Amino acid sequence: MMLQLIWNHRIEITAIILFAVGFTTLLLHKNMFKKIIGLNIMDTGSYLFLTSIGYIEGRLSPIVVNGNTEMATYVNPLPAGLVLTGIVVSVSVTAVTLALTIRLYKIYHTLNLDEIYRIVHKEQEEEL
């Protein structure tokens, strides 16, 4: 019974696990590149979830062929549209994060955020 339930929801469960992996990587990793990879895994998790809602087995993609306009033949196109929008959003956010990472690397010559904090704190203390 339980196994059946898990099997039926395997895609959703995978999506949530991916989300959690990405979430913790983004939050806890010190290396900025790994943070960005975490961000992308997290977003992928939510898109997988959204895609799995939109897919119904046996139905066609929503493009009318042979004049068949019966609603039950096709899947709802909206989730796919949302995923596309979401991908665009996550691409631009990734670009911004990468740009910040490059700028920080140029100034401090390290990708480790903790290291950068230490340097900045030292600089601020020296200023006083």
Place this chain on the structure above:
Amino acid sequence: MSFSINFPLFLIVASLISAVVCSALKTKAARFLCLFLTAASVVLNAVLFLYVYRTGQRFTYMMGHFPHPWGNELKISVLETVFSAAFSSVLFLSVLGGKKQLEEMMRPLKRHYFYTLCCLIQAALLALVYTNDLFTGYVFIEICTIASIGILEIKNTGSSILAAMRYLVFSLIGSALFLFGVIFLYQITGHLLMPNVKDSIAALQESGEYHLPLMAAISLITIGLAIKSGLWPFHLWMADTYGSAVPSASAILSGVISKGYIFLLIKIIYDVFGTKIFYASGFHRVLLILGAAGIVVGSVKALREDDIFRMTAFSSAAQYGYIFMGIGLSPVLGMQAALFHILVHAFTKPLLFISEGYLSDNMGGAKKFHSLQGAGLFNRMAGNAFLLAALSMIGIPLTMGFISKYLFGVAAFDLKTFGTVCVLAVLAVSTVLNTLYFARTILRIFRDNDEPERFKTVRIREQRSFAFAAILFMAMNIACGTLAKPLIDILARGMMTF
């Protein structure tokens, strides 16, 4: 139907187009366009407010000729118009007031980008306030995030980029949680337009189906937006961010952007979950407790800071605590207090940041208290502006802050006895702490400096735009503090037609 209900869409599109145009203009022209656009938004929203308030109805504005449940919509009611007008006016005054620092702190070739980002922020905020669609809300949340990262790191120093990075990480986590919450709602209801989602949720609640995903969606959306707006314990980015950015950017971020997310949360509580389901889920208690803890922790941390910008940042954390506490208190009186406090903080904190920018400039860029001695005497305008804003934050009568403290006090009686006592105690403790840390600053900046010949005295005519912005901010504060009744009535009426 009046022509004026086209204004929101018109303003959002105009802001997006101007953002592109600004990036191609020279600094002066870009600034003019940005200021013109924000001012236009204030005026048009005020006109729209008069129309909506007179008719006492709410309107939905269909976009792209697809009726609901397929198309995308904007919703226009009293609260939306009041808050977009307020946000735009704060944006206008923050850009105008912090002009000097913007010119000095940024590289000449990059200055106009600040105005590009301001236009984008205005577009995103108006869309967040007006939208009637959850996914549109998500997209504009991300646009707002990217634009705010831009204004934070535009100073291009190591510490400001680091602060922006830190803010970005928190912000991305918040928006990802929000997106997941929206997806959960979409999965169980099949809709994204707020009224349709609300109907489906009410039906689901009655049949008792999908209780767990619904609770998960409520918690994800609430926590996501709370992280983005900096509720305790998610306020860690605040001190570095506000401490190292340009004063105008800090003013915009604390004054309007965080408020935009909170307003979206309130709108979702009303229009998507419905107050009944939200306040039955027990989740408001979490907001109440985190908010109350945030007030105390933020105030204590502010007291321990000796950097004036970081002190104000922690004070902001405490003020967000107030707003969330209000949301957690009760659906009518508590929410009203929270809405009023959004306006209080939006009109007060930017003034604090901008006047601190001028005080610190006058003392050669100093930020620590001991080197700010006498700053308020050298620059009277900035000193007095800081004084009034601080009094309003403390909650002295005749200022807006007093009214919101009063509203919170009244709303506290919606709880049972123990809760009321706790909330009143938190209010009392926080007022004492506020008084302590602001009084310390005020006494410092108005004390005679030991070496007055080192610093020059700045008069009003050397800083006309700041003086204009500060006087408008102060006038607004006093006006809303003395004539609070009409404003409270407007909010109450707005909540009925929300």
